[in-house]
Amino acid sequence: MIWKHIWTFILGLLCFYAQVLLLPAFELFGVIPNILIAWVVYLVWTREMTPALIVIFIIGLLYDTTQPESFGMHALVLLLIAIILYQFRKPFESESVLARMLSLVLANVIFQVVGWLVLGVVYGFGGELVILSLIGLGYNLAISFVVFWLMQLVARLRIVLVE
Amino acid sequence: MKKIFLPLALVLVSILLILGSTEGRVKRASMLGKTVFYPFLHSVKLFRTNSALKGEIARLREQQAATTLENLNLRNALKESQTLQGISFDTGAIAFEVGEVIGYSGQFQQRNLVVNKGSAQGVKVGSPVISARGIVGRVVSVAVTNCVVLPFSNPRFQIPVMDKSTSVQGVLQSDLTGKTRMNMIKLGSEISAGDTIVTSNLSTLYPKGYPVGTVARISDSQDYLFISAELEPFTQVENLEHVFILQGRK
Numbered sequence: 001m002i003w004k005h006i007w008t009f010i011l012g013l014l015c016f017y018a019q020v021l022l023l024p025a026f027e028l029f030g031v032i033p034n035i036l037i038a039w040v041v042y043l044v045w046t047r048e049m050t051p052a053l054i055v056i057f058i059i060g061l062l063y064d065t066t067q068p069e070s071f072g073m074h075a076l077v078l079l080l081i082a083i084i085l086y087q088f089r090k091p092f093e094s095e096s097v098l099a100r101m102l103s104l105v106l107a108n109v110i111f112q113v114v115g116w117l118v119l120g121v122v123y124g125f126g127g128e129l130v131i132l133s134l135i136g137l138g139y140n141l142a143i144s145f146v147v148f149w150l151m152q153l154v155a156r157l158r159i160v161l162v163e
Numbered sequence: 164m165k166k167i168f169l170p171l172a173l174v175l176v177s178i179l180l181i182l183g184s185t186e187g188r189v190k191r192a193s194m195l196g197k198t199v200f201y202p203f204l205h206s207v208k209l210f211r212t213n214s215a216l217k218g219e220i221a222r223l224r225e226q227q228a229a230t231t232l233e234n235l236n237l238r239n240a241l242k243e244s245q246t247l248q249g250i251s252f253d254t255g256a257i258a259f260e261v262g263e264v265i266g267y268s269g270q271f272q273q274r275n276l277v278v279n280k281g282s283a284q285g286v287k288v289g290s291p292v293i294s295a296r297g298i299v300g301r302v303v304s305v306a307v308t309n310c311v312v313l314p315f316s317n318p319r320f321q322i323p324v325m326d327k328s329t330s331v332q333g334v335l336q337s338d339l340t341g342k343t344r345m346n347m348i349k350l351g352s353e354i355s356a357g358d359t360i361v362t363s364n365l366s367t368l369y370p371k372g373y374p375v376g377t378v379a380r381i382s383d384s385q386d387y388l389f390i391s392a393e394l395e396p397f398t399q400v401e402n403l404e405h406v407f408i409l410q411g412r413k
Contacts, residue, residue, distance in 0.1 A: 013203070020207050021214075050169055057173045061180075062200050066207065068192035072180030079177055083170045 012059040038147035259407040297374035297397035323363035348390040
């Protein structure tokens with residue numbers, strides 16, 4: 001059991017490094033995609049709530065230390081996404097693909113709405129922000145789908161030794 | 164109740180971390196970055212520094228390559244200029260084009276020089292070619308950007324030459340062994356080893372008095388009708404880098 005938690009943390013670290021080091025290269029119209037959203041959705045569907053929330057909080061804070069001006073924001077947003085999704089997934093079957101897709105959409109919408117609110121308060125709610133938020137939503141959604149199903153695929157891989 | 168406590172606590176902690184001024188948030192982030200998250204943030208910093216250094220190295224290599232190329236061009240230009248200034252004889256008022264030897268055609272003593280100047284620079288078939296030390300040959304074919312020069316070391320080349328001090332006339336010829344001679348010298352002519360040989364006033368190719376070489380030794384021709392003088396040419400055709408193509412013939 002402890003190995004599962006450690007693996008959860010390691011996966012979070014990998015996502016953090018990818019987010020900080022690789023994803024800036026995929027910037028589009030000033031929007032850097034966030035793969036931590038897909039990682040949170042993956043945890044919601046594959047891990048228990050308590051350990052998952054702790055790891056999400058730690059990785060969120062870790063990511064926030066790279067953006068000190070908004071320290072705590074990512075931890076809070078990722079926590080909110082996780083908590084809402086844990087409630088959202090309850091009525092669905094654990095293998096429901098549609099539910100997973102819906103949770104990915106919901107997670108991205110929450111992330112973008114919170115981002116829009118924070119940026120709006122700091123820089124003002126202009127039309128440009130709306131356009132950027134919409135681009136961000138679409139781009140993040142696309143990346144999230146890819147990353148989420150990639151994680152699922154990797155998780156199902158098994159090493160088989162053939163004599 | 165237990166299930167609600169942890170999420171609530173984490174959300175509250177997150178909100179508390181966000182609250183306050185930007186300076187306060189930066190301070191908190193810095194504190195965590197220097198303690199709990201130090202290994203992770205330090206590794207990120209190392210990755211970024213490494214990546215930036217790699218980019219810088221690539222940029223510097225490009226810059227170095229460009230500088231080396233520029234340096235090389237400047238050196239070539241300097242060498243060309245030095246060769247130009249180093250012409251050891253008076254070429255008169257004849258204009259010339261400086262060319263660089265860029266290749267050879269033919270083999271051994273029958274080879275010709277390929278020079279990087281052609282009809283685009285006004286080079287014509289038959290133009291005489293000299294070096295900073297003496298005569299080289301004449302242009303035998305011209306393309307737009309280059310030309311082929313028949314050097315005096317090729318047996319096909321021959322021009323009238325004369326002794327600079329006594330004006331004794333002869334014909335400059337080279338054989339397949341690479342020896343350059345002044346042939347057809349009249350028996351009893353006043354010529355001796357060490358004399359300087361220059362282009363003759365009878366030459367239709369070169370103006371009179373262009374240096375050719377010095378007499379190394381005198382011998383009789385095979386038919387004993389003439390004297391033959393073996394020459395040491397001033398110009399080493401095989402070592403030429405730059406040549407001057409005279410514009411227009413004599």
